Structures are given as structure tokens and as C-alpha cells.
Amino acid sequence: MADATADIIQSQPQKLTTKDGKPLKAALAASQSRAKRKAFFLVLPLLAFMVLTFVMPIVQMLHQSVYNPGFTIHEDVISKEQTPIMVNLRDWFDENPRGTEPDETAYAAIVQDLIVLRELRAQGQAGTRINYERSGSRSLFTKSARRAPRMEAPFKQALLEIDEEWGDPELWAAMRDASSAYTPNFYLAAIDLTRTDDGSVERVNENRALYVNLFQRTLFLSVLITFLTFVLAYPIAHLLATLPLRYSNLLMIFVLLPFWTSLLVRTTSWMVLLQSQGVLNDAMVGTGILADENRIQMMYNQTGTIVAMTHILLPFMVLPLYSVMRPINPSYVRAARSLGATSWTAFRRIYFPQTVPGIGAGALLVFILAVGYYITPALVGGADGQLISNLIAFHMQKSLNWSLAAALASILLAGILILYWLYDRLIGIDNLKLG
Amino acid sequence: MADTLRQDTFVEFDHVQKSYDGETLVVKDLNLSMPKGEFLTMLGPSGSGKTTCLMMLAGFETATHGEIRLDGREINNIPPHKRGIGMVFQSYALFPHMTVAENLAFPLEVRGIGKSEREKQVKDALDMVQMGSFGSRRPAQLSGGQQQRIALARALVFRPELVLMDEPLGALDKQLREHMQFEITRLAHELGITTVYVTHDQTEALTMSDRVAVFDDGRIQQLAPPDELYEAPQNSFVAQFIGENNTLDGVIKEVNGGRALVQLDDGSLVDAKPVNVSKVGERTRVSIRPERVEFDMSRLEDGAHTLKADVLEFIYMGDIFRTRLRVAGNDDFVVKTRNAPDQVRLTPGTQIEIGWNADDCRALDAT
Incomplete structure (x- = not known):
């Protein structure tokens, strides 16, 4: 718009002016600047809030990760x-x-x-x-x-x-x-490296190495949880999107219900279900599937973390999927069928590709949330169900090595930013549909 | 007529009924047979069952009762992708994530046709709808009319013998619609395809079809070529649904061969042709087209009954004049006259005398 105006002005032999002789360009800028200023003041509180509570802490964290006096x-x-x-x-x-x-x-x-x-x-x-x-x-x-x-x-x-x-x-x-x-030593420590006496960098002793392993586990569990939520959410979202409105609204309430309950309550209810004297084990022993002495350990290990986190993060996958599936006209699949495609081909070639933006959004959302998840693994994870965030918390609260905590958190942040960038390159952030 | 069609019947509905909820029938006892190469339109108001019939033929809905046959083969239990029927949807349903060429190649691809052959057929199909240079575009980059052409080309590219169209022109503006009507009929006749076309637009139905099936209340009310449908409607619904129509209610006074004398509710008498009424004393609704009303009494046959009419409104429409009259208590009696040099322009407020040839006035059921 601004460019178009500029072009018109340039093509005129003499400068355009307003009725009272002010240059048109200046008048335009003046009239727009008022609106711009107004808009800026409206967003100022939010901007200040964001800078204070979001940008500053991140900057401070990044600083802390390389600075310790x-x-x-x-x-x-x-x-x-x-x-x-x-x-x-x-x-x-x-x-x-x-x-x-x-x-x-x-x-x-x-x-x-x-x-x-x-x-x-x-x-x-x-x-x-x-x-x-x-x-x-x-x-x-x-x-x-x-x-x-x-x-x-x-x-x-x-x-x-x-x-x-x-x-x-x-x-x-x-x-x-x-x-x-x-x-930079905190970063070295965060990826299990250390400086030797002569200043060269080497791996730490194997039994002291911890973080790389934990990053790997966090990454693996997050990918697994993202995949599981996808597998579970896809049919639910499809059902939600195709059911008549009165049924889908009811179903939607069930999907959203977890949001109305405290995260802590949801996690602890999984503890009630999963523990060795818990509902699931009792039920299996009661029905004779399991002997009393063979109760399955489903908690305080990775299984607990995976089960509870998959459940808690499921809505974050369902909602973006639902939002892309809802507007897909059923006539696409019908058209594919009438053109000779089997129902599987119609799904694979026609329906599925149109849901990809939702899958991308859901996967990104769930993955980012999972990578930084803290409370659920802390409660049900046990030793081998801990994620990197639990260790960051440990360094914040117990060992008080804030610089190492900051270095670990910065690596996590960098990882997520790289992933976001990759997503933008591969799928395009414009295709992200959250709802 | 029915017997000659039976011999080369291509599409056949045999006592087909359809219910969605087990309580009401959406399609009630549908019987229809189409010869190969025919362009048949299912016309009717929404909810009349026409789209359901089309969906049953395509295989997206199952018939609750009765048989649907295609080329002599019962297809009730054949899934849609094995029926080999081309279909054009109201929303076009062009796959948004594929280019135009990929859209057209899709039916060929799932049929396992090789790449070079596929490309050739896609090109032919695009040329057929004059969209040859649009192969690499995405559907979203095309206008409504262009999308319509592509949808048509995609339904035809795998050379089906039967093509179904579900209100394909509904989303286009008037001018484009008229152009596409012509285009579709031209293609259908050139390729010799049997076409079932669903619409609620009667002009579309009349201009395009070999035969029109008028649907209402889950039944075919009349199945006839367009001219017959317009000039000889079989019942009040068809008379009213197709074209403009003046109606007057009354009672049959006399039936004499092909003539009936009808006494209108205000006591005046008119001549009519009994269509689906026969008994003296039966209530009837006489129906007369606006362009068949005569002002010039000398052009009527001797002894014809005439009516007094008050001129209420005169509308100049360019090629025609449209005059609204009050006739036998009906304020909406419309007469259309051609704008000819000798044509009288009626003045509102005057009283005139009108009449008609008994054959133009049809005495139909009084529903």
C-alpha cells in the first residue's frame, strides 16, 4: 500500500499536496502515526509484561549459563x-x-x-x-x-x-x-565434557557421564510420547470431526475435561491406577490374570512417565488435528472413491495429506511440551523415568549450581529452536493450524 | 414408449425405497429406466429425494429396498470405486493438495495406467475443457468456472459410460452458468455419455435435458421431455414447479370428451382440458400459462367462456410486457405479452375481458 502510494507520487511531475499545502506524504505519515501510536500504547502493557517475565529471564538464564562470579x-x-x-x-x-x-x-x-x-x-x-x-x-x-x-x-x-x-x-x-x-565450562559439563589439566577438552569418566544420556532419553521419550499421542488422537479427532454436532460436542467435553482438572490431580490419579497395590494391578490379580506375587511394576519407571504423559498431552494433539479435520469436506473422499480409489487409497492419498498441517502442529506442540515436562516424571518417573528438566530442577534447588542448570536449559532451548526452524523449513510455519 | 426403452435400458431403478431413520421414506418406490446416451435431469425442491437417488446410484448410500441396475447388472452391493461412474460434485471436490494435472491423473493412477499414457489422457481431457495450460496450477488458484471445468474433466478422464452431476453449476454466477450448461450438454452428446444431472433450477433442467424427472415428496411426479413437461404437466405440482403458472380453483361442472366446464369459486365458468380429474363435482385447479392468455376475443373459438379482469399493474420488461390482473378473486394472475408494435399496453385500473383456448388450460388435481 505504502509502496503504491510512493510510486504514484514519484510518477507525478510535481509533489502532491493536501488542500492546505502540506506535502501529501507527510500528511499521510502524520495521520498514520497517530493510529500507530495508539495501537502501540494498547499493546504496551502486554509488551512490558512479556519483556519482564519472558525475555528478561531468558536473557538472564543465557548469561548465567556462561557467567559465574x-x-x-x-x-x-x-x-x-x-x-x-x-x-x-x-x-x-x-x-x-x-x-x-x-x-x-x-x-x-x-x-x-x-x-x-x-x-x-x-x-x-x-x-x-x-x-x-x-x-x-x-x-x-x-x-x-x-x-x-x-x-x-x-x-x-x-x-x-x-x-x-x-x-x-x-x-x-x-x-x-x-x-x-x-x-564455557558449564556447557562442557552439560554435555559430559571436562577440561584436563593442560586445558584440552575430553569426555568425563563413564560413571560420571549423565547429561548426554539424559538428553538422549528425554528426546527419545518425547518422540515416543508424541507418536503415541498421534496414534491415539488421530481416530478421536476424526470421530469428533465427522460426528453430528450434538454428539461431537459431548465428546469434545471429554477431551477437554482434563484441562479443567489440576495437572497434579491427573498425575496422582495415575499413581492410584498404576502403583503395584493400585487399581490396575488389583483388577488383574482379582480376575486371576496375575498372581499376587507377580504384580507388574508400572510406576516409578519409564512406563509410568510414558503412560501418564501420553494421557496428559493427548488433548494438545487432538485439538489441532480436529481443527484441520473439521473443515475437510466429505466430498473429497467421496470424489476419490467415485474416481476409483479404494477406501484405503482415498484415505492415504486424499484425506491424510490434508491433515498434515494439524499433525505438524500437534506434534510440535506435544513434543515441545514433553521435552520440558517436569512434574509428571518427577512424581511417577522413578529413577529411569526422569527427564532433563528434573535434573535442571535438581541443580536449581538442591545442588544450587544455577550456572549448570542454565547451561542445560539453554541447550534445551536451542534444541527446540532448531526443531522449530526445521519444521518451518520442511512444512512451513504458515501451515501450522492450532485451532 | 416404456417398452422401447426397456430394450436398451442402461440405468434402472426398480422399486427403490430409501429411509435414513426407519420411520420415514425419503425415496418412495422409485422406478426409472434410462437408455444409453440419455441426458436425464432430476429436478425438484430440496428434500425431494433427488440427491439421495444420485448418491444411491453412485454407491454412497445403500437402497433400503429395491434394485439398482447398471447395464443389466445389479449394483446394490458393489462399492463405489468399482462402479466406474464419473461424478461431479456441487463443491467440485478438487483435491486441494494436488495440482490440476495430478487431480486428473488420480483416477488413471488408481487404475494402474502407465505414466506416459496417463499424461496423454490428462492432456486430452484438459484440452477438451479448454484448460490445456492450467495443468500445473493448484485448484485454489482457479476461478469458480475454471474449477468447474476441471471437475468435469476429472469425472470424464477415465471415460466412464455414466456420469453423475450433483448441482454442479450451483456456485456459479448467471452468465457463467448459462455458458457451462451449453458446454456440459455439448460434451455429453459429443462423447455419448449417459448423464444423470441433479438440479433445483428448472431453467437448467429444461435447457439441458433429453428428459426431466420432476421429484417431489420422494416420488417422480412426472418424467418427460422438457417441452412436454412445460406444456402438458400431469399434476398441479409439476405445473407450478415448472415455469410460471396461473391457477384458479373450482369445481367440475361438465365433462365432455376432451373438454371440461369448470365453475370457479366466484361462480364464473371456464373451459379446460381435464388431465387428472374426470368426475363431475370434483374439485379442481385449472392452470394456464401467462403467455397463453388472450385479450383478443376474436381469436378464441366460438362459444368460449371469457372472464372479466381488473388490470392491477403493468410492468415494462423490454422484450415483454408483464401485466398483473385480478381474475376471479386471484390478485396474482399474470399475463405476458410480447412487445410487438401493435400490442396494447394495458392501463392499471381498467377492466378488460380475457379468455383462452380450452387446450391451453389444464384442469388438474386440487392439492
Whole structure:
């Protein structure tokens, strides 16, 4: 529209003006800007809300995933005053390249820093930061800081007397990494990689590897759950779309009913059904299908996670499918049949392709929800039914390694964005039909 | 007539009945036989059972009772895809995710016809409907008339002997509809296809068909060629449904061979031709076409009865004049006259005398 106007103006020999002599272009811009401003003010509250509650936390999360000042800056809880810590050690790291055997000056720097830590009561914070990479380091720091003011040269010997750990090259590598606040190490840790003493990257010990496996399981379970919801939802959606309105409305209520119940209630009711003394097992034992001692373990394992999540996410597949199926005119299939196609061919060649946008939307929706699902696997998943989000929660709440949690979450976010991009490339986001 | 048709009957409905709910019959005892190559239209108001008949023939509905035969073979239990009947739908039902060429190739593909042969036949079919250059378009990129042509080409591309059309022109504007009417009949006759055409538009039925079956209330009210249908309707429904018609109610006074004397409800007498009434004293509804009413009494036969009429309205329509009269208490008695140089233009408010030839006025059942 704007372009068309511009063309007209350009093709005119003299500039078009309004009745009172203002250039037409300026008048148009002025009149439109008022409307635009009005529209902007209308969406401003939402925009502010989104920035505050959505964009900012994500930015902060991304920042947190590469930034951890636990070993570089101490912030006083009350005065909020920030003091750099471990400055002497950092200086030594700057002067000596990676892999240098720590000498007396290095140990002297540590002792000086420990004294500062003690004064600031920051030994716990610094120890925790090293503890992320090497367990047991927190107590090492607290105990050494307590005794630091009374230490005398040679400091290397004094520190080694407190704990042999101080001679461990791994500890020194960890301290070197932690001495800069910005580090990619949390991302390395999130994909089961670690830095060796000389700075090269390698896989962590097999029995400590955890995250890659968990990402794989999350991906596998999400794909499986998406597939199961699709298999279950397709016939339901078709039924909903083809039944007369009064029946389909009733059926639709059954589909939507779960939305009116708390997620927690739905999950716990699955616990009632699935547990070994639960309804399903009781029924099977009662009817003699199972012996009492052979009760099936359907909960606190992957089965529980799959069953409960498939049920909970089912409506998210049914609704997009229904919304694409409803407007498909039955005469398409009839036409195909009259043209000589069997009912299977008519379905495969004519009906199914027209439902693909709904399948895409439903699958994307269910998959994204499943990948980040937390409460259901936490309650019914047991050990091998946990998903990556449960581990993120663990690092947020228990181990308090927020940077690692942020790194894990960022990887998850990146994965979903890639998937979304792929979907756009393959099917086209314009084809997405949610309802 | 029935006997000559029987010999080369191609499509036959034999005492077919259809009920959806087990309580009411949508189609009541349908008997119909069509020879090969005929263009037959099922005409009727909505709910008259015409579309149900078409769906039974196509195989999308099953007959509750009776037999449907195609080329002498009973097809009641043959699924739609094995009947080999082409069909054009009201909504066209062009597959939206396929191009025009893919749409046309579909019936050939499911019949296992090879690629090169398929392409040739698709091209021929497209050329047949003058859409040769549209093969790579999607249906959504075509106008209504173009979609209609493609739907027609798709129904014909696998060379069925019988084609069914369910109100195929309903969604088009008037001009395009008239053009397509001509196009469809031309194709049907050129290819020698037997066609069953369903419509509720009587003009369409009259202009296109070899024979028209007028449906009402689940029955065929009359099955006849268009001219016979218009000029000799067999009952009041057909008379009223086809074309414009003036009706006057009365009682049979006298029946004398091919003539009846009818006393109208206001006491005046008219001459009529008894069609489905015969007894003296029976109530009847006489029906006369607007263009068969005479003002010039000298052109009537001797002794013909005439009626007094008040001119209520005179409408100039270009090629014709349309005059609304009050005749025997009926305010909607319409007379159409040709706009000829010597034609009188009637003035509203005057009283005139009208009459007609007894053969043009049909005494029908009084429903």
C-alpha cells in the first residue's frame, strides 16, 4: 500500500499536496502515526509484561549459563558492596601459562587470598564454585581459610599439611578455570565434557557421564510420547470431526475435561491406577490374570512417565488435528472413491495429506511440551523415568549450581529452536493450524 | 414408449425405497429406466429425494429396498470405486493438495495406467475443457468456472459410460452458468455419455435435458421431455414447479370428451382440458400459462367462456410486457405479452375481458 502510494507520487511531475499545502506524504505519515501510536500504547502493557517475565529471564538464564562470579567477586548480603576476591591467585594464573607446576609464590597468593576470604566470610562461596567441578573442595576451602591467618612460609608446605588435596593438579586446573567469571565450562559439563589439566577438552569418566544420556532419553521419550499421542488422537479427532454436532460436542467435553482438572490431580490419579497395590494391578490379580506375587511394576519407571504423559498431552494433539479435520469436506473422499480409489487409497492419498498441517502442529506442540515436562516424571518417573528438566530442577534447588542448570536449559532451548526452524523449513510455519 | 426403452435400458431403478431413520421414506418406490446416451435431469425442491437417488446410484448410500441396475447388472452391493461412474460434485471436490494435472491423473493412477499414457489422457481431457495450460496450477488458484471445468474433466478422464452431476453449476454466477450448461450438454452428446444431472433450477433442467424427472415428496411426479413437461404437466405440482403458472380453483361442472366446464369459486365458468380429474363435482385447479392468455376475443373459438379482469399493474420488461390482473378473486394472475408494435399496453385500473383456448388450460388435481 505504502509502496503504491510512493510510486504514484514519484510518477507525478510535481509533489502532491493536501488542500492546505502540506506535502501529501507527510500528511499521510502524520495521520498514520497517530493510529500507530495508539495501537502501540494498547499493546504496551502486554509488551512490558512479556519483556519482564519472558525475555528478561531468558536473557538472564543465557548469561548465567556462561557467567559465574563465585570465585571472582564477593557481594555483601546487606550492603551489596562488591569486592574482588582471589586477586593474587588470578595474578599468578595470568603470569604463568596452563600446566605450570604451582610454586611457592602461587601458594603464598592462595594464603593471602584465603585471609581475605575469611575476613569477608566468603570462603564458602569460593569453595562452592570449585566444588561444582571437584566435589569435596568446599570443606577444603573453609578449613584452610580458618587456619590461613596463622600460617607461615613456606606456604606450600603449610597448605599441604592441612590437606594433601592442595597438591592435586586437578584442583589447580579447576581454580584456573573458575578464576575468570566468564567460562564455557558449564556447557562442557552439560554435555559430559571436562577440561584436563593442560586445558584440552575430553569426555568425563563413564560413571560420571549423565547429561548426554539424559538428553538422549528425554528426546527419545518425547518422540515416543508424541507418536503415541498421534496414534491415539488421530481416530478421536476424526470421530469428533465427522460426528453430528450434538454428539461431537459431548465428546469434545471429554477431551477437554482434563484441562479443567489440576495437572497434579491427573498425575496422582495415575499413581492410584498404576502403583503395584493400585487399581490396575488389583483388577488383574482379582480376575486371576496375575498372581499376587507377580504384580507388574508400572510406576516409578519409564512406563509410568510414558503412560501418564501420553494421557496428559493427548488433548494438545487432538485439538489441532480436529481443527484441520473439521473443515475437510466429505466430498473429497467421496470424489476419490467415485474416481476409483479404494477406501484405503482415498484415505492415504486424499484425506491424510490434508491433515498434515494439524499433525505438524500437534506434534510440535506435544513434543515441545514433553521435552520440558517436569512434574509428571518427577512424581511417577522413578529413577529411569526422569527427564532433563528434573535434573535442571535438581541443580536449581538442591545442588544450587544455577550456572549448570542454565547451561542445560539453554541447550534445551536451542534444541527446540532448531526443531522449530526445521519444521518451518520442511512444512512451513504458515501451515501450522492450532485451532 | 416404456417398452422401447426397456430394450436398451442402461440405468434402472426398480422399486427403490430409501429411509435414513426407519420411520420415514425419503425415496418412495422409485422406478426409472434410462437408455444409453440419455441426458436425464432430476429436478425438484430440496428434500425431494433427488440427491439421495444420485448418491444411491453412485454407491454412497445403500437402497433400503429395491434394485439398482447398471447395464443389466445389479449394483446394490458393489462399492463405489468399482462402479466406474464419473461424478461431479456441487463443491467440485478438487483435491486441494494436488495440482490440476495430478487431480486428473488420480483416477488413471488408481487404475494402474502407465505414466506416459496417463499424461496423454490428462492432456486430452484438459484440452477438451479448454484448460490445456492450467495443468500445473493448484485448484485454489482457479476461478469458480475454471474449477468447474476441471471437475468435469476429472469425472470424464477415465471415460466412464455414466456420469453423475450433483448441482454442479450451483456456485456459479448467471452468465457463467448459462455458458457451462451449453458446454456440459455439448460434451455429453459429443462423447455419448449417459448423464444423470441433479438440479433445483428448472431453467437448467429444461435447457439441458433429453428428459426431466420432476421429484417431489420422494416420488417422480412426472418424467418427460422438457417441452412436454412445460406444456402438458400431469399434476398441479409439476405445473407450478415448472415455469410460471396461473391457477384458479373450482369445481367440475361438465365433462365432455376432451373438454371440461369448470365453475370457479366466484361462480364464473371456464373451459379446460381435464388431465387428472374426470368426475363431475370434483374439485379442481385449472392452470394456464401467462403467455397463453388472450385479450383478443376474436381469436378464441366460438362459444368460449371469457372472464372479466381488473388490470392491477403493468410492468415494462423490454422484450415483454408483464401485466398483473385480478381474475376471479386471484390478485396474482399474470399475463405476458410480447412487445410487438401493435400490442396494447394495458392501463392499471381498467377492466378488460380475457379468455383462452380450452387446450391451453389444464384442469388438474386440487392439492
